[in-house]
Amino acid sequence: MAGANAREPGFSIGIEEEFWLVDRETRDLAKDPPAEFLKDAKAKLGDQVSSEFMRCQVETGSKVCNSALEAREQLIEMRSTLSEVAAKYDMALLAASTHPFAQWDDQKHTDGERYNTIARDLRTVVDRLLICGMHVHIGIEDDDLRIELMAQASYFLPHLLALTTSSPFWRGRETGLQTFRLSVFDNLPRTGLPEVFGSWAEYRRHVDMLINAGVIEDGTKLWWDLRPSDRWPTLEMRIADVCTDLEDAVCVASITRCLMRMLYRLRRNNQRWRIYANMLVRENRWRACRYGSDPGEKAGLIDFGRGEIVPYADLLEEILELIRPDAEFFGCVDEVEHARTIIKRGTSARRQREIYDAAIELGASPKDALVAVADVLIERTDPHARSDT
Structure with missing residues (x-):
């Protein structure tokens, strides 16, 4: 069997969440x-908290x-701590990939070398980047x-994205989409589905070509939905909206962790998941x-094997069956099966x-209805404020 004697990856987890800082009185962005x-916040959380591109954002x-x-436990600590610190300054933390009614042209980007370079290079395209996401390493x-x-x-x-959608409003308008975030993010270069490479060496050759041409400084400027981290030995899933509810995250x-191990198990048995053309996955x-x-x-x-559209709930059940051995291995069956709760209540x-x-x-x-939306988002973001936890 392929890789029978190889050491199994650690499949550790790291989660990054981006939040809005909201004025407690108006519920508009701070x-x-x-x-x-x-x-x-740094005094309490250290390097686990940082600024983001927009001043009204914060990342953990x-x-x-x-x-x-x-x-x-870590998400609870980070969310609750940030909520407490924000309250000291008459602000609140809000987890959604777009704010219900904020205007992008009212915002300012964070003053820093990296962010100033992005703002200078991408101009109005990045001025509209009033979105938050969740990344899983x-x-x-x-x-x-x-x-x-x-x-x-x-x-x-796409299956992972569908479980996280949290951006139906944009600038006070109902978009008709479950997530509008990617419609904004896809205006940036080097976004979308990742390219397919035959090896790490081939991947590095392509990245190095862009670096040597002066287009990017490093691999962190590849903003794909899934990418090899440029800082750690991880695969970074970036397609997800930030989840309002911590348990959803x-x-x-x-x-995500179980899917990676499932694919590794296939490889160990001389099998692999079929790689479909990006036009289909897109x-x-x-x-x-x-x-x-x-x-x-x-x-x-679309179920590409059947060649037809299949209800998401049915596809989810197939995924849960596929990763059941991995959920049992990691001891996270309850966490994985929480996906059924997401489907049921939305x-x-x-x-x-x-x-x-x-x-x-x-x-x-x-406007008042949108403020009501913001109020509930604020309440459900803070794990200590929610009435059902």
Whole structure:
């Protein structure tokens, strides 16, 4: 069997989450948060918290985790700590990939060498980058194995995106999409599905060509949906919206981890997941943006083996069956099966629409209805503020 004597990857987990800083009175974005906020946050969380491109954003990054339990504990600590620090400055933390009504042309980007370079190079394209995401790192120590699994795992990226959708509103308008975030992000260069490479050496040759041509400084400027991290021996899943509910984030991270091990198990048995053309996976990517995991006559993703659209709930059951041995191996069966709960009650995007529609039905103005959406997002972001936890 291929790789029978090879050491199995560690499949560690690391989770990065991006949040909005919101003015507690208006629920609009805090356009220029005080510098003391980040200083206080770093005093409590150290390097696990950092600024983001927009001043109204903040990012957290977990330490290396070896279990879903560790990941959950770290997300709870980081979210609750940031919420407490933000409250000192009359701000709140909000987890959604777009703010319900904020305007991008009102915002300022963070002053720093990297961010100033991005702003100078990409101009108005990056001015519109009023979006947040979640990135999941899976530890895979072997360089060539990372490249091999990246090509196969791309198939599942739309399925992961559909579980996380949290950006149905853009600048106060209902977009008709479950996630509008990628419609904004895809305007940047070097985004979308990853390229397929035959080896780590081939991947590095392509990256080095861009570096030597002066186009990028390093591999961190490849903003693909899935990429080899330029800083750690990990595959970094970047397609996901940031999850409003912490348990959803743990679920998606656990599924990502199990999918990587499932693909590794296939390799160990001289098998592999079929690599489909990007034009096909890209179609599912769009369908995940448009319909997410919701049911409906036109919803669902394409099953390329059957050549037909299949309801997302059915595809999810197939995935859960595929990764069952891996969920048992990692002890995260409950976390993985939480995906069924997401399907039943809907992602953040569906619930945001429900809150908005209910407020309108009760006579609220569109602006007040959007404020009601923001209020619920704020409450559900802080694990210590939620009424159901």
